[in-house]
Amino acid sequence: MTDITHTNERFKILSKSSDFLNIILDNINSCVMLLDNELKLRAFNNPLTTIFSNKRGTDILYRRCGEAIGCAHQIEENKACGSTSHCSQCELRMASLYSYIENKPVENKHLIKSFIDHNGIKSDKHLQFSTRLFIYNKEKYIVVIIDDITELKMLEMEKVD
Template sequence: MNMDLTHTNERFTVLSKSSEFLNIILNNISSCVMLLDNELRLRAFNDPLTTIFSNKKDEELLYRKCGEVLGCSFQIKEGTPCGSTSKCSTCELRVSALFSYVENKPIMNEHLIKSFVDYDGKKEDKHLQFSTRLFKYQKEKYILTIIEDITDLKKLEIEKKLHKGTF
């Protein structure tokens, strides 16, 4: 990399011409980044999605609904498509994504606790922090969704509170 670039105040402007560079960055951040369409179908994603959420090994994820991709336990338990379960109307992630799409308003750093099913069929509650925002590209509208798994951080906070009174 040209060292002169790193000493300027560029905001990735020069580097944005390199799709390889941007893909490397996108796939090396710890957050799950998804691009969803108006039906909440996955159109693009970064690598952390497959290590944090997906409960299906080596399966094609594109064009599947968000809950199916993430391994939503309600979708799996009820055997109904994402968007049709008894819990979909109150799913914070779903509601926020649709709100951002319809109202063109971002949702920033919201928290939720939700059950997901992993590769082995084991149900696990995860603490998530997420943001959603309308994203327009080549006359198409998408929902940019960024999800961070903060489960370990929340467990440490709980443990710290439990042990606070013991010292």
């Protein structure tokens, strides 16, 4: 047994081990993104590139959220994330801005969003997401956690039919 397994400090003991925390982040199923005040991607874990991104092998850092995750509206309208005809109704965008401005979390919200993958194939995904303001070195960021619950929703719909 190690000291880590005996602690009740909720990862506090691991705060000096960024490698360990990075391994945890990259091995959870949820997509974790850190966005800045312009909703540009500043950090992310591996599930972003395997589940949501349409940018295979390209650098997605400093791209706006919708551009990083392959939002179909941004791609189809060929406009920057934040300036498409659908951005004003985007639940993910509104929740992120709300958390940033009001310093209040948004938890376990659901949405259906269209994405285009790296092969150009458009599909709708059912997502559950949460947002929260995060301050580090006096800079404000938004932590966005997204789970793809499409399979679960499809199974639920099959049971109803």
